[in-house]
Amino acid sequence: MRLICTPRSYGRLLQRHMIHSGVPSNKRCTVAIIGAGAVGSYYGARLHEAGHDVRFFMRGPNLDTCHVNGLTVQSIAGDMHIPASELQTFSNTKDIGEVDWVVLGLKSTALQVVPALVRPCLGQHSRVLAIMNGFVDDQLVDLLPEARSVFGGMAFICVNRISPGVIHHSFYGPLLGGLARVDPNQQHELELLEQLWQPTKVPFTTTPTLLRGRWEKSAWNIPFSGLSVAMGGITIDQIVGDQGLRKLAKQIMCEVVAVANADLQAHCGGDDWEPLGEAHMTKMWDLSDNMGPYRPSTMIDLLAGKPIEVEYLFSQPLQRAWALGVEVPYMHMMVTQIEAIQRMRNLF
Amino acid sequence: MRLICTPRSYGRLLQRHMIHSGVPSNKRCTVAIIGAGAVGSYYGARLHEAGHDVRFFMRGPNLDTCHVNGLTVQSIAGDMHIPASELQTFSNTKDIGEVDWVVLGLKSTALQVVPALVRPCLGQHSRVLAIMNGFVDDQLVDLLPEARSVFGGMAFICVNRISPGVIHHSFYGPLLGGLARVDPNQQHELELLEQLWQPTKVPFTTTPTLLRGRWEKSAWNIPFSGLSVAMGGITIDQIVGDQGLRKLAKQIMCEVVAVANADLQAHCGGDDWEPLGEAHMTKMWDLSDNMGPYRPSTMIDLLAGKPIEVEYLFSQPLQRAWALGVEVPYMHMMVTQIEAIQRMRNLF
Numbered sequence: 001m002r003l004i005c006t007p008r009s010y011g012r013l014l015q016r017h018m019i020h021s022g023v024p025s026n027k028r029c030t031v032a033i034i035g036a037g038a039v040g041s042y043y044g045a046r047l048h049e050a051g052h053d054v055r056f057f058m059r060g061p062n063l064d065t066c067h068v069n070g071l072t073v074q075s076i077a078g079d080m081h082i083p084a085s086e087l088q089t090f091s092n093t094k095d096i097g098e099v100d101w102v103v104l105g106l107k108s109t110a111l112q113v114v115p116a117l118v119r120p121c122l123g124q125h126s127r128v129l130a131i132m133n134g135f136v137d138d139q140l141v142d143l144l145p146e147a148r149s150v151f152g153g154m155a156f157i158c159v160n161r162i163s164p165g166v167i168h169h170s171f172y173g174p175l176l177g178g179l180a181r182v183d184p185n186q187q188h189e190l191e192l193l194e195q196l197w198q199p200t201k202v203p204f205t206t207t208p209t210l211l212r213g214r215w216e217k218s219a220w221n222i223p224f225s226g227l228s229v230a231m232g233g234i235t236i237d238q239i240v241g242d243q244g245l246r247k248l249a250k251q252i253m254c255e256v257v258a259v260a261n262a263d264l265q266a267h268c269g270g271d272d273w274e275p276l277g278e279a280h281m282t283k284m285w286d287l288s289d290n291m292g293p294y295r296p297s298t299m300i301d302l303l304a305g306k307p308i309e310v311e312y313l314f315s316q317p318l319q320r321a322w323a324l325g326v327e328v329p330y331m332h333m334m335v336t337q338i339e340a341i342q343r344m345r346n347l348f
Numbered sequence: 349m350r351l352i353c354t355p356r357s358y359g360r361l362l363q364r365h366m367i368h369s370g371v372p373s374n375k376r377c378t379v380a381i382i383g384a385g386a387v388g389s390y391y392g393a394r395l396h397e398a399g400h401d402v403r404f405f406m407r408g409p410n411l412d413t414c415h416v417n418g419l420t421v422q423s424i425a426g427d428m429h430i431p432a433s434e435l436q437t438f439s440n441t442k443d444i445g446e447v448d449w450v451v452l453g454l455k456s457t458a459l460q461v462v463p464a465l466v467r468p469c470l471g472q473h474s475r476v477l478a479i480m481n482g483f484v485d486d487q488l489v490d491l492l493p494e495a496r497s498v499f500g501g502m503a504f505i506c507v508n509r510i511s512p513g514v515i516h517h518s519f520y521g522p523l524l525g526g527l528a529r530v531d532p533n534q535q536h537e538l539e540l541l542e543q544l545w546q547p548t549k550v551p552f553t554t555t556p557t558l559l560r561g562r563w564e565k566s567a568w569n570i571p572f573s574g575l576s577v578a579m580g581g582i583t584i585d586q587i588v589g590d591q592g593l594r595k596l597a598k599q600i601m602c603e604v605v606a607v608a609n610a611d612l613q614a615h616c617g618g619d620d621w622e623p624l625g626e627a628h629m630t631k632m633w634d635l636s637d638n639m640g641p642y643r644p645s646t647m648i649d650l651l652a653g654k655p656i657e658v659e660y661l662f663s664q665p666l667q668r669a670w671a672l673g674v675e676v677p678y679m680h681m682m683v684t685q686i687e688a689i690q691r692m693r694n695l696f
Contacts, residue, residue: 231685232580234692242691244684251681329677333599336592337579343590344582 028052029196030099032121036062038159038297039131040105041167043175043202045073045080047103050199055088055096057117063091065165075169077201098123101196102147107297108134108312109348115143122146129153129177129193133221133297134312135214137180149189150180152210154217156287158294171291174203176217178210211267215260215276218317220284222331223252225296226314230337233303235293240285248330249288253281255328259317262324301347308347314338376400377544378447380469384410386507386645387479388453389515391523391550393421393428395451398547403436403444405465411439413513423517425549446471449544450495455645456482456660457696463491470494477501477525477541481569481645482660483562485528497537498528500558502565504635506642519639522551524565526558559615563608563624566665568632570679571600573644574662578685581651583641588633596678597636601629603676607665610672649695656695662686 030053033044041056048054058066070087073080090096099121106114111132118128122144130140131153141150158171177193179186190206197204207213227239227249239245261275301308314335321328342348378401381392389404396402406414418435421428438444447469454462459480466476470492478488479501489498506519525541527534538554545552555561575587575597587593609623649656662683669676690696 231688238692242688244688244691248681248684330681333596333678333681336596340579340590340592343592344586 027195029101031055031101031103031196032093032096032099033057033103033105034093034117034121035104035106035110037105037107038161038167039155039157040103041071041161042073042075042157042159042169042173043103043105043131043155045071045082045167046200046202047196048082048086049080049201052196053088055090055099057091057093057096058089059091061164062161063089065163069165071165071167073167073169075167075173076171077169077173093117094120096121099126102126102128103153104128104130104132104140106130106132107301107307108132108136108309109307111136111139111143111312114140118144119146124148127151127189127192129196130180131155131175132312133217133309135211135316136312137210137214141181149186151177151189151193152180152214153177154213156217156220158291160295160297160300170294172287174205176205176207176213178207178213180210182208182210209264209268209273212260212264212274212276215256215263216280218313219253219256219260219276219280220288221296221313222256222317222334223249224288225298226252226331226334226338228296228299229302229308229341230334232341233299235295235299236288236291237293240288240291248334250285251330252334253284255321255326255331256317257281259321259324259326259328259331262326263320266324302341302345305345306347308338308342310338310342375543377449379403379449379451379544380441380444380447381405381451381453382441382465382469383452383454383458385453385455386509386515387503387505388451389419389509390421390423390505390507390517390521391451391453391479391503393419393430393515394548394550395544396430396434397428397549400544401436403438403447405439405441405444406437407439409512410509411437413511417513419513419515421515421517423515423521424519425517425521441465442468444469447474450474450476451501452476452478452480452488454478454480455649455655456480456484456657457655459484459487459491459660462488466492467494472496475499475537475540477544478528479503479523480660481565481657483559483664484660485558485562489529497534499525499537499541500528500562501525502561504565504568506639508643508645508648518642520635522553524553524555524561526555526561528558530556530558557612557616557621560608560612560622560624563604563611564628566661567601567604567608567624567628568636569644569661570604570665571597572636573646574600574679574682574686576644576647577650577656577689578682580689581647583643583647584636584639585641588636588639596682598633599678600682601632603669603674603679604665605629607669607672607674607676607679610674611668614672650689650693653693654695656686656690658686658690 031047032055033040034057036056036058044054070084071082102121125148127149128147129151137152154176157173159169162168228234257276264273298308318335379395380403381388382405384404384406392402418432419430450469473496475497476495477499485500502524505521507517510516576582605624612621646656666683
């Protein structure tokens, strides 16, 4: 258990392990990006830039435009353009073939279609990294029994698709990855994930407790994406810039952190795990204060009348709070409002 | 103090007093309706119907239309039409002259213009009935020192102006009235208020504790008008018909009742006052469940981009809760959202 739940000691262990493993750090991997929205396209382009063989699953106007113009990424970390002649796009994942890595950039609302989409790309040694919002990891392990390993990724990034084939990365960008349903004997798998990202410009770190990583992300996502949607679709600067909403976001973030720590305690037991606390909250606030008029994807979906990610982003964390007996009146009110918006506007 | 805070014993006292007072119950009064929106127009028309001399202060398209077509009221309690030839309209309250009664149908957002509007109609024996949302009564006593007495009125009614000169009364309709800033020696004044309404079709009752009456109204208004606005402008049937919003409304109503009782305790002291409780809440829910797609005036103002009544309807009751040490997280979140909407859309 110590290995699973102790980020403080895990870094050293991983370092030692890597020194001895002798795996080449610049191995060229085949990667399928399934779900080439803003997040999938951004990280896929960074993998391509670093020399990996990246194959994008795309559809509709995005595919049509990319066929002609290629993929364009405007990024504060350096612009990228993959010309149409170099861009590998596929309208059916069956044509992608077996790959080393499947990177999922899907929304949690698409969880049930994952097996049919992903299976054609999986071989005996294929690994899956789900850069998906919400606590979907355990379900993914069940949905994809063929995968060698399933990882979860948390993207701390402000990125939007501003038109077909054009991605705008406006702020931040680190990726945090960890194993879904951890087995201590499998921890060396994390090295392979690190190797995938090592040659890229993406600041990548691993977490031995994916659960903690998910809560780290949720500590931002629940108050900020949540208030953005509950208030009918407002941008992050409107939340941090309003004296009242700012206090609500702080209140909700504190509640999320309380649930997170109760959940980590329940999973890890004992005292040998690192709670989320002031340092993380301060970091999330510093980021938010500098984020500008960012539109979270849930808010974009709301305004576009598309399905919004409610179940895995908001409802399940609330259910978890209740199951753990943590009092979360502000989170409860906000999630209830979001669920009501989903019902009233039929955004399923 | 017993007189002020004991509705249970007050009814008998009032009855005894009326028997001996010998005031004729069908005296024709002169009445100025200041603020001829939906509420002012409806109750003004009922006073006119009963034979009182009613003078309406009107402006803009409403005045123009009434000049030509008169005032039309479609009402579940019986339609009314005051033809233009009978309708007394005034575009300036100075032309109305001194009246027995000034009935204020203004919003609390108009509080500061009340003295200039009302003063021209006040003589030594003029009385004021403010059918205004919110806890404005004490301020009105200070703003109108010339008035013989100032009363507050709570309109439990669903009424909207559907076009200039046309009022639609869809549901319920009782009026509850009481003295602002009660002086026990002044309680006989309530008889005069009763006499004003006695010949009308309006179910009218008095309350010896206006504070309790205001809270009775707020127990509906805060959760229902509040959620309507906080959710971006939805109708009452959408609140009672959604499983989540229904629970939120119940939660908020319970919080309001808790504040109400703490406030009544603080004002009345001892045990000799009647708390708000289940019976009142059940009544408010029965009404709401049968109200249909009603649009509260605050929600209409929100959607029209007009000033919304936030201070006296929502912010002050919240401040009162905090001053009394009552925990109201749901009300806090909702009021904060409404205040933020007011700021962001500049609805002052």
